[in-house]
Amino acid sequence: MIKLENLSKTYQGEAKAAVYNLNLEVEEGEICVFVGPSGCGKTTTLKMINRLIEPSSGNIYINGVNTAAQKKSELRRKIGYVIQEIGLFPHMTVKENIATVPLLLKWEQKKIDERVMELLELIGLDAAANIDKYPHELSGGQQQRVGVARAMAADPPIMLMDEPFGAVDPITRADLQNEFLRLQKKINKTICFVTHDIDEAIKMGDKILIMNKGKLIQYDSPKNILSKPQNEFVEDFIGSDRALKVLNLIHVSEIMESDFDFAVLSDDYHSLIKKIKQKKKKYLLITSADKKLAGYVTLRSLEKNGHKNWQKYIKAIPAVKKDASLKDVFNLMLEKEFTIFPVVDLENKLLGRINLDNIKNHISFEYQE
Amino acid sequence: MSVINYFISNIDNIIDYTFAHLYLLLISIILSLFLWLSLGIIIRNKSKTAKTLIAFGSFIMAVPSISLYGILMTIPAFGLNIRSAVFALVLYSMIPILRNVYTALNGVNPAIIESARGMGMTERQILWKVQLPLALPVIIAGVRVALVMMVGIATLAVFIGERNLGQLIYQGIVRTRTEMIITGAILVSSISVSVDILMGFLEKKFLSPGVLKSLNLGRDQ
Structure with a gap:
């Protein structure tokens, strides 16, 4: 579904590559979590997928089509994007925010209205009470839900999420994570998810990509990463309590x-x-x-x-x-x-x-x- | 009483002066808005150019308006002409408008811009649908200051041959006719106040309630 091929990025004026020769395939319908210490290149990698950052070399294919061959704005309309700061438009209502991409795609108004209602239902936000509210009238958790709904509005097959639950309190975060996992079972998107929190990675990921200093260190299922860490770095990164972390993976x-x-x-x-x-x-x-x-x-x-x-x-x-x-x-x-x-x-x-x-x-x- | 008498007996002159005043203002305002709003948008991503222009504008602001009129008058293309007056007014409005447009557009939360870009808005759509609506309160505040200032400075254009409400005040001073000064002052201030009220109305009409409310919240904290 998403294929990164020899992907590298060196920022202008910097000697070391932020991302170096990365090869990766993300399967359809999977959540792939990019995790690593800060500066490891995980966000750079994510942003190269929707070309917010242009790779220095290498290619990215989505369903076999090279992203470099597409118009940036058109490419991005087919990829949902959620960031930690949410970035809801303060001057637009919940409805207008969610309708952003459908409007860019020039959907009919009736179809947009129906889609907005459907999404509000999906994220569990009472439509009648919230549809005409402005973002500052919502709680942090509600704002993040609207952010997710906005990213899903045009039903993109792919979603990129950059520490989406990083800015909320731990209880709300756990709620949002569980909710999102339930949602993912219904919508079955291909998702790239950036976090620096290994616990979140283990909880959310079907696959985890561990990066350090711009390089891929290990790419595997959470279970394998916990039971067979590739090297000392991975072992250190997942922490000494990895046996306990396995408990997170097993469901009752x-x-x-x-x-x-x-x-x-x-x-x-x-x-x-x-x-x-x-x-x-x-x-x-x-x-x-x-x-x-x-x-x-x-x-x-x-x-x-x-x-x-x-x-x-x-x-x-x-x-x-x-x-x-x-x-x-x-x-x-x-x-x-x-x-x-x-x-x-x-x-x-x-x-x-x-x-x-x-x-x-x-x-x-x-x-x- | 003498003010009212003066007003009634010179009503024709006063109407002429008022129209001349409004005419000068109208031309200057249209030119200023067009020039400085578009320039502000053009230089929004060019910080070096912006800094130079804003420094130039601040310098103009520091020049006393009478001497600026004087200097313009000596330039052949301008001379004792409404062109000098318009040019001076447009220059004075540069700083409040241009600076506010530039700062407001650059003051929009980068996360909001990034999410707009990430959703596939083109740079032009980001400008019109996101940046400008969010920058509008600060831009309108700048325009408001500029307009009120222009109404006042326009009176001084009498020194370079304009025959507007400044004439009443200037003549009143020269001939120590208090009623003339007061009539002129009242009319000029009424124009100022009307412009201010009009801008307040436009602000309410054009700003999104979401932006207004979040501004109010900020003020309460």
């Missing part, structure tokens, strides 16, 4: 047990007790008839309180979402002092459960590979 749904026992609210007391005792358990998860998680009951409290209205003794239990990472699970374990959690989907339907042993087994298995 990959290792949860989906074969487990639970009871339904409508079960009667005796069959419930029988079920628990048969399996030699001390407790059981309870769901409603449509499999929505209700909580859990312990054998002890059931036996103590007798058989009438056993549903009254259901206790609440924190659940994890299926797309949470193992790091989230550990967090929850430390916070709530549970070692086992039910796993639910976005609608709170029970899918499985996960405990410390599952995680331990999975990780030791991964590393034996």
